Amino acid sequence: xxxxxxxxxxxxxxxxxxxxxxxxxxxxxxxxxxxxxxxxxxxxxxxxxxxxxxxxxxxxxxxxxxxxxxxxxxxxxxxxxxxxxxxxxxxxxxxxxxxxxxxxxxxxxxxx
Amino acid sequence: xxxxxxxxxxxxxxxxxxxxxxxxxxxxxxxxxxxxxxxxxxxxxxxxxxxxxxxxxxxxxxxxxxxxxxxxxxxxxxxxxxxxxxxxxxxxxxxxxxxxxxxxxxxxxxxxx
Numbered sequence: 001x002x003x004x005x006x007x008x009x010x011x012x013x014x015x016x017x018x019x020x021x022x023x024x025x026x027x028x029x030x031x032x033x034x035x036x037x038x039x040x041x042x043x044x045x046x047x048x049x050x051x052x053x054x055x056x057x058x059x060x061x062x063x064x065x066x067x068x069x070x071x072x073x074x075x076x077x078x079x080x081x082x083x084x085x086x087x088x089x090x091x092x093x094x095x096x097x098x099x100x101x102x103x104x105x106x107x108x109x110x111x112x
Numbered sequence: 113x114x115x116x117x118x119x120x121x122x123x124x125x126x127x128x129x130x131x132x133x134x135x136x137x138x139x140x141x142x143x144x145x146x147x148x149x150x151x152x153x154x155x156x157x158x159x160x161x162x163x164x165x166x167x168x169x170x171x172x173x174x175x176x177x178x179x180x181x182x183x184x185x186x187x188x189x190x191x192x193x194x195x196x197x198x199x200x201x202x203x204x205x206x207x208x209x210x211x212x213x214x215x216x217x218x219x220x221x222x223x224x225x
Contacts, residue, residue: 008152020116023154032212034213036213037172042219043202043216043217043218043219044155044202044216045216046214046215049213087154087155089213089214096153096190097160097168098202099157099160099170100145100157100206100214101157102147102155103154104153104154105154109196
């Protein structure tokens with residue numbers, strides 16, 4: 001079983017739509033969680049951290065459900081510029097260190 | 113501006129050659145990481161270093177080597193023992209604490225010719 005799993009998509013949505021992605025993780029001792037955005041042939045860039053209480057940044061909302069071991073990302077009022085791959089990252093404790101483990105990413109395509 | 117720099121951006125290697133990819137950061141981060149990304153795939157951890165003069169193998173370390181002689185630098189050598197080295201290589205750094213995210217360099221595309 002993979003440690004961090006995401007639906008690869010693609011999610012194909014019209015501008016203005018609301019879209020949500022989930023990411024499940026296997027290690028219940030995982031400490032911290034992030035969403036990254038990766039554009040084609042570019043490096044990943046931090047979109048937002050995910051806190052236990054949930055957090056919002058403009059059109060983006062991230063949630064953490066520790067009991068069910070998943071995190072989610074909600075994008076409201078999708079823009080063409082939101083088209084990218086969204087990577088879920090989980091910090092897993094390994095031998096006293098925190099090692100980032102990445103999901104394969106979920107592809108989002110926003111069309112006019 | 114602080115950041116993390118990878119060079120070269122593109123690299124071509126003949127079979128049987130070793131090549132070294134550079135990664136330098138001026139963010140004063142303790143931890144540095146090397147990842148490999150294949151088309152349509154996620155990032156796979158090659159090596160990581162939490163402190164100078166110490167590093168650990170990741171999930172796919174075979175055929176790779178690293179050094180961490182300075183806090184700012186974490187070069188990756190792709191040896192001839194790596195059977196399928198063509199990939200996008202990404203270096204990242206972090207303050208090394210659990211709740212901080214990771215900053216990536218712009219990557220090196222390695223192609224074996």
